[in-house]
Amino acid sequence: MPLHLRGTVLPEGVVRDVWALGDRLTFDRPSGPADTVADGGFLLPGLVDVHTHPGAAEGETVFDPAVFAEQIAAHRDAGTTALRFPGLLGDVPAEVRDAPDAPRMITAGRWLAWAGLSKNAGFHTVTADLVTAAVAEAKANDGWCKLMADWDFEAPPVPHELLRTVVEAVHAAGGRVAAHCQSAEGVLGAARAGIDSIEHGMGMPEECVGLMAAHGTAYVPTLTAFARSAPQIKSTARGRLWQEGHRTMIRRVREAHDAGVTVLAGTDSAPFGNVATEVEHLIAAGLPAESAVGAASWTARAFLGLPALTEGALADITVYDADPRREPAVLRHPRRIVLRGRVIR
Numbered sequence: 466m467p468l469h470l471r472g473t474v475l476p477e478g479v480v481r482d483v484w485a486l487g488d489r490l491t492f493d494r495p496s497g498p499a500d501t502v503a504d505g506g507f508l509l510p511g512l513v514d515v516h517t518h519p520g521a522a523e524g525e526t527v528f529d530p531a532v533f534a535e536q537i538a539a540h541r542d543a544g545t546t547a548l549r550f551p552g553l554l555g556d557v558p559a560e561v562r563d564a565p566d567a568p569r570m571i572t573a574g575r576w577l578a579w580a581g582l583s584k585n586a587g588f589h590t591v592t593a594d595l596v597t598a599a600v601a602e603a604k605a606n607d608g609w610c611k612l613m614a615d616w617d618f619e620a621p622p623v624p625h626e627l628l629r630t631v632v633e634a635v636h637a638a639g640g641r642v643a644a645h646c647q648s649a650e651g652v653l654g655a656a657r658a659g660i661d662s663i664e665h666g667m668g669m670p671e672e673c674v675g676l677m678a679a680h681g682t683a684y685v686p687t688l689t690a691f692a693r694s695a696p697q698i699k700s701t702a703r704g705r706l707w708q709e710g711h712r713t714m715i716r717r718v719r720e721a722h723d724a725g726v727t728v729l730a731g732t733d734s735a736p737f738g739n740v741a742t743e744v745e746h747l748i749a750a751g752l753p754a755e756s757a758v759g760a761a762s763w764t765a766r767a768f769l770g771l772p773a774l775t776e777g778a779l780a781d782i783t784v785y786d787a788d789p790r791r792e793p794a795v796l797r798h799p800r801r802i803v804l805r806g807r808v809i810r
């Protein structure tokens with residue numbers, strides 16, 4: 466039997482009746498009975514976390530399919546209907562991806578790190594040929610690859626000419642590139658290279674804002690993860706550099722948005738199913754509430770190539786008692802979750 470939901474559809478703000486027929490939405494009343502699962506409230510196409518790395522318990526660097534499944538369930542139960550993984554320790558287990566209640570998943574495969582960087586983390590896949598590795602990773606996964614534009618924020622990043630060659634090659638293969646950037650030089654190189662999404666962007670120089678806008682680069686600051694780390698940062702020279710980079714990135718969030726850059730919500734680290742917190746950080750950084758909610762919902766879906774609540778769209782809907790644009794905290798309490806046309810909650 467079709468599912469029927471009635472409520473204020475966001476971001477349009479219009480009260481509508483929506484039906485889910487299998488994994489498709491329609492605004493045209495189907496013939497025959499339907500099961501009304503929501504009447505009233507505010508309807509979103511679910512939440513989206515565009516920067517999350519499920520698959521390992523905190524502090525672990527070995528992929529565990531059971532942990533992956535648990536963390537995906539936490540995302541799903543929070544109303545997160547779509548996820549992008551910019552770096553995973555293993556392959557998405559088929560039984561999780563193919564489950565009838567699986568959030569939409571877009572993986573970029575492994576973290577690719579150029580061998581010329583001064584240091585790399587143990588979990589990075591180090592390669593001397595970043596171009597070939599990036600194209601292969603985008604092809605082997607969901608059209609995305611993830612590379613480290615830098616790692617040590619006091620050492621030179623990947624040269625921007627090399628990043629540009631990677632971007633051109635991956636684009637020619639139909640893929641997109643996400644880049645980890647945590648130093649001023651690293652962000653600048655990624656912005657010059659026309660990377661598709663800049664992750665973190667600590668210490669971002671001012672000129673990056675215009676470069677991102679010109680290249681259509683999205684910005685995923687992952688403020689939640691940095692806010693969590695901030696209290697542990699010591700007041701050493703390196704720590705002060707970190708703190709300054711953190712303050713700068715927060716300032717750039719609003720500047721980037723004002724310049725027309727697509728700012729998106731990603732949490733990066735545990736807990737999973739926590740993208741509502743990133744919405745609050747984005748608002749605190751100066752994003753208008755509607756844009757911050759969109760960054761974790763309809764805007765992020767558009768960025769990932771997924772429809773929002775439109776005729777014929779995929780049947781993902783979350784329902785809230787209050788308008789999240791006025792009360793963002795309500796995003797923590799979905800009254801109803803429909804994913805792939807199934808009632809999850």
Ligand SMILES: [Zn+2]
Pocket residue numbers: 516518551552733
């Ligand atoms: Zn990350």
